[in-house]
Amino acid sequence: MTTLTRRSALALFAGTAAVGALSACGTGAGSKNADGSVTLRVSWWGNDVRNNQTQQVIDAFQQAHPNIKIQAEPGVWSGYWDKLATQTAANDAPDVIQMDLAYIAEYGGRGALLDLSKQSQLDLSAFDQNTIKAGQYNGKLNGISTGQNALAVFANVNVFKKAGVAIPDDSKWTWDDYLRTAQALAAGAGNYGSSYGLTDQSLSIWLRQRGEQLYTQDGQTGFTVDGVASYMAFQKKLMDANAAPPASVAQEDIGAPVEQTLAATNKTGLSFWWTNQLAPLTKASGSDIKLLRVPSQDGNPKDDGLFYKPSMYWSASSRSKHAAEAATFIDYLVNNTDVAKIITTERGFSTSQKIQDAIKPLLTPTDKSALDFLSEIKPELGEPPAVPPTGSSKAADSLGRHTTDVLFGRASAQDAAAAFKSDADNMIKSAKK
Structure with missing residues (x-):
């Protein structure tokens, strides 16, 4: 926009x-x-x-x-x-x-x-x-x-087979395990191991694992600059380890229709999606897809920050x-x-x-897989996050822009995270005027 x-839009909406x-x-x-x-x-x-x-x-x-x-x-x-x-x-x-x-x-x-x-x-x-x-x-x-769904890691079974890599045990994997798996996929399949999760909801999961939150119940940001910086730094770590695509490819992938994404065209083995997107991605890729829990910091699935959305x-x-x-x-x-x-x-x-x-x-086998996944993770789920406050709807765009700057080497993770927090705080503050 x-x-x-x-x-x-803001001027039109101002005042009941x-x-x-x-x-x-x-x-x-x-x-x-x-x-x-x-x-x-x-x-x-x-x-x-x-x-x-x-x-x-x-x-x-x-x-x-x-x-x-x-x-x-x-x-x-x-x-x-x-x-x-x-x-x-x-x-x-x-x-x-x-x-x-x-x-x-x-x-x-x-x-x-x-x-x-x-x-x-x-x-x-x-x-x-x-x-x-x-x-x-x-x-x-x-x-x-x-309806309800949950964020999951989509593992492309065909890419895993081509690379000769075993699908990891998601009941105990960490982000380090995720990185090693993505590296092995990239090396074995001659493609990209992982897509990036450059969304505010992916960031929300990451922050929840650190005891932070994207927004508070009273409509403010609930995260630290260090929390966001660690998220951005991990994305850069994926790229530097040749486990994820170059910044230019990532930038194109962010705005691509589902059917044209790296995940849908079998160019990546691991990607982040909501469970209700399993059917279109399975159809587009022509591959079986295994739903995995998002990795946690300590390998305990109860600490992975997932919730029903x-x-x-x-x-x-x-x-x-x-x-x-x-x-x-x-x-x-x-x-x-x-x-x-x-x-x-x-x-x-x-x-x-x-x-x-x-x-x-x-229900198709794909539908049943998604339902089984949602049922399996239910005992591990935390409380749902606060509703994003008025003014925050463009925070996701800001996050993608600043994280992409990190991937391109135009900003450090710390500086980009500080800029994102400033953007988010100002968006919320401006909406209250």
Whole structure:
């Protein structure tokens, strides 16, 4: 996002009174069609698998609700949030929005999302309180979680076989073990051993292993410069040991669609992904993938910092002229068993028992692997981290930029970490003005 766009979005969101006044304006799809129907714009990020599944769901919904037409707006992660910020700043947000944990406070905290708890069309009775709480911010239900997942190391079985390297025992491996495994893969397969985990959620796991946290419950940063520096230094250590790709390749990989990443094209044996991404990566790579716990500092899986994360959310724009219809569509997405049989686990494992029972006979071996992994790690999990505060949604971009500077040798890990902390603190502080 350019500076101008970012400032425009922040200026638009500033103050609940301004948001309230704008909420009556509606989105561009607000008026009724000639036949009396309404059009809902629905946006999401994804891959070919998710796009095809979602379109099937849209087609079925429109057959069941001929008075509601859906205008699909699929995108990819790398450009999704810039586009959404621009649309929201221009009072042109989609009616129904696929939302992420990193952004739900950013949009919900500024009044841009509908309070779904007040929409009678959405039935929440099938969901446990933890699921509902996961979408709440400042007392409002800004999104309903599509399911849960966890961060894992994806081990490409074919790359391991080609390199003649045994898949490590993830119940006791450390980051040093991870480095040695990645080196062996790179040497044996003639490729890259590991991708980089240059995301704020990967950093969150690293910090949790050190007794720190990305954000506190009161909406501040909860980490030290030394904590982030150790994370950045490890990424540089991977590259210097020829266990991970050069900085230029890493930079391209960060923004690549899932199907074009190093992991999906069998150019790396180890990579960091969420469990709900197992199916598309298995399909794209054509290889079996073994899910492994993230390494820990001491080899104890109870210290690896993992947690269950809402895969994503379905939210609605507070400025939609068709809130009832938007809530009706969201209810269809999260409660309808026919929808569940189409989506299965691609957006995570639903916590609704009704949905779980509906899809159980349809689970593929890949789905079962992800579910088994989530069940296996459950006794080891810690408390979920705090919801990222308003203003922090671009911290992930800052992290990637500063860590890439370390890989390129443009900054030391200590200086880059200090710059990242300054960025994150200032983002949060500026959002409160």
